[in-house]
């Protein structure tokens with residue numbers, strides 16, 4: 001099965017001799033394929049169909065060095081079996097590759113390999129590679145096609161979904177970036193079996209987030225499956241439900257043009273500055289867990305949630321051994337970093353408040369005493 005090609009159209013309306021209204025319409029359609037064992041059985045056929053639809057005789061695999069250690073062989077076998085020419089560009093593991101330098105290095109490699117607009121890029125790795133490849137595919141030659149094989153839980157449930165590319169700059173997460181939808185996304189949850197447990201837990205923090213916003217049933221599944229960590233068919237179902245929940249939340253505003261008060265930001269207003277303040281030593285999902293916990297503590301303290309709902313959130317994060325507070329000595333740095341989030345959101349923080357499963361709202365801002373009070377409350381619990 002092939003993905004329909006993107007369609008676009010320009011509508012030109014001459015209001016009078018001096019004014020013309022130009023409207024550019026663009027419609028991107030892509031398929032997300034999800035199955036246990038998809039890389040070994042199915043990826044080759046999907047790539048062959050996609051490459052033939054794009055008229056692309058060659059695939060450049062852009063792969064995270066950590067993912068390459070375990071999965072490069074299977075990925076290259078799928079590309080070769082599809083009868084496509086193959087080149088491999090490794091990207092050094094770690095958030096520091098999601099930087100202007102990392103972007104320029106990748107652009108340089110594509111240029112050296114003679115990449116054209118008929119070359120298909122295949123990003124293979126976690127959220128770092130998904131964001132970097134999306135941003136690079138959007139900008140190289142003003143846009144080349146790309147597909148993704150996400151290899152971390154976090155990338156499978158979140159970073160590979162939605163077409164958001166980003167690069168960190170000046171200590172701020174994703175300050176440079178754009179939307180550029182992939183031509184296909186191929187998700188094989190069995191790839192995550194080679195991840196350290198800490199990374200699986202961090203990925204599941206994003207699932208907890210999306211379940212808190214939209215899906216109490218998924219939240220209940222997570223409460224049943226914390227120990228041991230989910231794998232196999234259970235993990236596949238969790239990934240499927242998390243993707244469905246994310247797509248539902250993206251649907252009204254896929255390019256984030258209308259509404260800056262987005263529920264999907266739960267845990268991120270505080271999580272992003274915390275992640276940056278640690279120099280990316282903590283994982284993205286861990287930072288989101290901390291941001292969610294602080295938001296849950298604040299929601300209770302301002303009388304907008306019940307104690308049992310707050311505790312349900314904190315207990316679930318604890319069951320997945322996720323961090324829930326910010327060390328005292330980092331509070332000032334995180335608070336300062338929250339100013340960048342306010343700037344990006346044109347003034348207010350737009351903090352997402354989790355009231356109870358399936359019900360979150362957005363409050364404009366949080367002052368410093370309230371921030372400290374929530375953190376003190378969390379510290380007192382631990």
Ligand SMILES: NC(=O)c1ccc[n+]([C@@H]2O[C@H](COP(=O)([O-])OP(=O)(O)OC[C@H]3O[C@@H](n4cnc5c(N)ncnc54)[C@H](O)[C@@H]3O)[C@@H](O)[C@H]2O)c1
Nearest residue numbers: 066067093126127128151152154158159164191194195284
């Ligand atoms: N675009 C979006 O919508 C979106 C959403 C959420 C997060 N993100 C971004 O995602 C990034 C975090 O992603 P992440 O948590 O996946 O981190 P990551 O991409 O840095 O990967 C984490 C580690 O896992 C290793 N790895 C990857 N796959 C592996 C595998 N199968 N087996 C063993 N090791 C493997 C990598 O080498 C790396 O060391 C952040 O930059 C964050 O901003 C983007």
